[in-house]
Structures are given as C-alpha cells and as structure tokens.
Amino acid sequence: MNIQELQIVHDKVVQAEFPEDIFGSNSSHFKVNFRHMAKIVHPDLYSGAKDSVKAMAHITSSKLNDLYERAKKVDVDGTYGLRKSQVEEEKEEFNFVVTIKKQMYHLKEVLLEDDFFTIYGGYYLKEDGERQEIIVKIANTESENDFIENDLRISKILQEPDDEYDFGKHLPVLLGRFKTSDNQLASIWQKIDGYDLFEVREKYPKGVPQEHVVWMLNRILTVLGFAHEKGIVHGNIDPSRIFIRPRDHNGWLCDWSCAVNLPKKTGEQFKVWNKDYSAPEVKDKASPLPSADMYSLGKTMMYLLGGDVLTNEMPSCVDIRLQRLIRYFVLGSPYGRASDAWQTRHHLREIRREVFGPDRFREFRM
Incomplete structure (x- = not known):
C-alpha cells in the first residue's frame, strides 16, 4: 500500500479525457502502463485504510479500467494514438x-x-x-x-x-x-525482439495452448538451471520478466535487479515481494532458495495457461500430468516443492513426449 503513489495515479486518471492521456500515444505500450498503474490502485491493497483512501482507490481503479477498455477498443479499430494529448505532443520533442x-x-x-x-x-x-x-x-x-x-x-x-x-x-x-x-x-x-508473457496472454485471453506453454517453460527452466548452478536466485519472476520469440521459440529471463548471489555465503536477502507471484517465504524474509524462483515460475505458467494464480486452478483442457507438475512448483513449503530446474526440465520433456508425441516445431502466432 502506497497512498502517495495512489494519489499521483488518481490525479492523472481523473483528469484524463482519452486513453492516450493516461497510457501514452504508443499502442505497443498502453497495456504495460495499465498493468503498472493497476497494481498501484487495486482496492484490495487499501482494505485497511481510511474510508477516504478506500474510496479514492475504488474511483481510480474504476476509471482506469474504463480507460483501458476504451484503449483496447480503439487499438482493435487501429485508431489508438491518432489523438495525441498535450503531454504526448510535448514528448515528441x-x-x-x-x-x-x-x-x-x-x-x-x-x-x-x-x-x-x-x-x-x-x-x-x-x-x-x-x-x-x-x-x-x-x-x-x-x-x-x-x-x-x-x-x-x-x-x-x-x-x-x-x-x-x-x-x-x-x-x-x-x-x-x-x-x-x-x-x-x-x-x-x-531491446529484446520478442513479447513478454503479459502480452502473450493478452493475445490468448482464455489461455495459451498447452503445447506452447510447454516449450516456453522449457526455455526458462534452462535459464534457471544455469543461474542456480552459479548460486544466483532471480527473486522476482513474473510474466513481465519473461520474453518469448515465436519464430524460433527462444525465451529470455530479464531484469535481475532483485537477484541474490550465493545467499548462504553473502547473507543477501530477498529484495521485493510480488503479491501474486512470490513464494510465501519471500514475504517472511526467509533465506533465498532456488525453489522460490520455481514457485514464481509455476504461478506464471498457471497465469499463461488461463488459470487462477490465487487458487492454483487450471482449465480442464490442460492435461492432468502437466497440471500436477505445475502444482508441484507452487507447494507452500520451500523444501517440499520443485527446486532443481534441470531435473524438473527433464521431467517436463518426458511429459511433453507422452502428451504431444515426438518433439517437433509447432508454429506459434502472435
């Protein structure tokens, strides 16, 4: 909860007449800007605050969502950004x-x-x-x-x-x-030549097909296996920090600003708690373990599949073997959940062959 940030977003939102006034005129960025603001103003964050603050959060969140829906509509029409706000006209210089x-x-x-x-x-x-x-x-x-x-x-x-x-x-x-x-x-x-997973899920609002989620997960397990071997824990994995490129199925794990290196030796601690994606021990400021990254990755894959990151439910169309594996990522205990990225990657590849047959390239459209 940050009331000062809420006030700043509130002031911008109530003065906005058009989506471009609050999200900017670049259609490729309005979704990212919306997600960032939505995290700040979400009413649940202010449930224990004064009535005036709670009211401000509800009003801001409601209008922000209205502006976002308008932004999506004009984006589909191809007219997003044709109207520039005064702020954007100044930015052109x-x-x-x-x-x-x-x-x-x-x-x-x-x-x-x-x-x-x-x-x-x-x-x-x-x-x-x-x-x-x-x-x-x-x-x-x-x-x-x-x-x-x-x-x-x-x-x-x-x-x-x-x-x-x-x-x-x-x-x-x-x-x-x-x-x-x-x-x-x-x-x-x-700049990475790809899409973050929020953008990917926006393209597939009911969930990304599981045969594609599997290769995306495989790529990031590769990165985590490599990082964890070096004693590094990312510490803040969520859909905005994973990018994929459809044409060659490459994947990236970005933004290591909250990572820790050899925490048992250095005493480094988790730096942030990401409400929807961080493991429980992060909030408790426990010693960082690789299993915390696996938890965040599991929650991210649930989101990508169209599941609920709060209940850990996934669509019934997702093969039960894949569901079981991903739920193993998000067990409450840091010592009971998946922790070895390489071993988990090997298990994932076995499931992939059982469910989808021999490995082959499947075109993914964005």
Whole structure:
C-alpha cells in the first residue's frame, strides 16, 4: 500500500479525457502502463485504510479500467494514438542523447515508470547505419542506484562463457552504463525482439495452448538451471520478466535487479515481494532458495495457461500430468516443492513426449 503513489495515479486518471492521456500515444505500450498503474490502485491493497483512501482507490481503479477498455477498443479499430494529448505532443520533442565511447544513444520516450527505475526506449546507429532499438533503465533516485548496480553485477556473472551451451542467448544484452547529472545510475540494453508473457496472454485471453506453454517453460527452466548452478536466485519472476520469440521459440529471463548471489555465503536477502507471484517465504524474509524462483515460475505458467494464480486452478483442457507438475512448483513449503530446474526440465520433456508425441516445431502466432 502506497497512498502517495495512489494519489499521483488518481490525479492523472481523473483528469484524463482519452486513453492516450493516461497510457501514452504508443499502442505497443498502453497495456504495460495499465498493468503498472493497476497494481498501484487495486482496492484490495487499501482494505485497511481510511474510508477516504478506500474510496479514492475504488474511483481510480474504476476509471482506469474504463480507460483501458476504451484503449483496447480503439487499438482493435487501429485508431489508438491518432489523438495525441498535450503531454504526448510535448514528448515528441524529447530526444536525450548519451555518448559512451564515441557511441551515441538516443532516448526517445518513456516506456515504463517502475518503483525503482524508469525505463526509456530509444536507439543507436551501428557502424553500417542499421538502427538498433534499445531500452535504458535509469534509477529514480540516487538512493535506488543499488537496483541498477545489482542488475549489472548479476548480469556480468551470468554472461561468463560456458563451454557446453550458449546461455547468453536467453539473457538481455548489456551495451553500456552511465550516470546522470543527479548521480542516478543507468544501464543501456539491447531491446529484446520478442513479447513478454503479459502480452502473450493478452493475445490468448482464455489461455495459451498447452503445447506452447510447454516449450516456453522449457526455455526458462534452462535459464534457471544455469543461474542456480552459479548460486544466483532471480527473486522476482513474473510474466513481465519473461520474453518469448515465436519464430524460433527462444525465451529470455530479464531484469535481475532483485537477484541474490550465493545467499548462504553473502547473507543477501530477498529484495521485493510480488503479491501474486512470490513464494510465501519471500514475504517472511526467509533465506533465498532456488525453489522460490520455481514457485514464481509455476504461478506464471498457471497465469499463461488461463488459470487462477490465487487458487492454483487450471482449465480442464490442460492435461492432468502437466497440471500436477505445475502444482508441484507452487507447494507452500520451500523444501517440499520443485527446486532443481534441470531435473524438473527433464521431467517436463518426458511429459511433453507422452502428451504431444515426438518433439517437433509447432508454429506459434502472435
């Protein structure tokens, strides 16, 4: 519960006349911006607050949802973003340039304002003139530099070469780092050529077909197996941090800003609690274990299948063998649930062959 953030979103929402006024004019970003605001204003978060605060949350949530429904309608019509708000017209002039080792990086727009950092979209030109899209994370304040620093630290460990497999293809690519004039730390990343799992589920509102969820899960278990072997626990897995690319079935696990490394040795603790996706022990500030990541991944797969992350129910069309495996991910005890990503991946591949036959590439449309 953050009443100050609620007030900020409330003030923006009540003044908004059109969806673009609150979500921005870029149709590819309005869903992400909605999800971020919806988490802040959800009435359940303020059930114990004063009546005036509860009323503010209900009013804000209701109008925010109305604006979102209008946004989806005009997006389907192909007219989203044709009307620009005054704020967006001012943003058109936005072009912040950062130069690192003679390379110019252009920041063109705000994509997302997170709790700890703001994410910008932009580009740079390669030597051959080709335009490469980027994202830039800038800490909201100097006091939140630790999250950017941690993301950089963990990513460096994960990018160390492996003799057997190119795990780097499942991780975001770092291009550089810098500090603003206010001493806020920033990192520059190559934009991922794919969709996050919130976007995927938006495309399949009744749930993603299970034959595709299986390969997505397989990809992320590969990343977790690799990370856990190095002593790293991600600590904040949810659908926004997993990306997939349909054309080659690649997958990425992103945003390691809340990760811990060798927690038994270093004493590092969980940094955030994600209400719908974090394991119970995260809220209790227990020692981080790999099984916490498995719990979050299991909840994410339930969501992707069209299930209920609160009750752990999944659609009846999902094969019972796959349902049993995913429920094993989300058992309450950190010592009783799935914890070995490699072993779980092997079990998943067995189920995949039992249910769907020999491995073959299945086209996935977005």
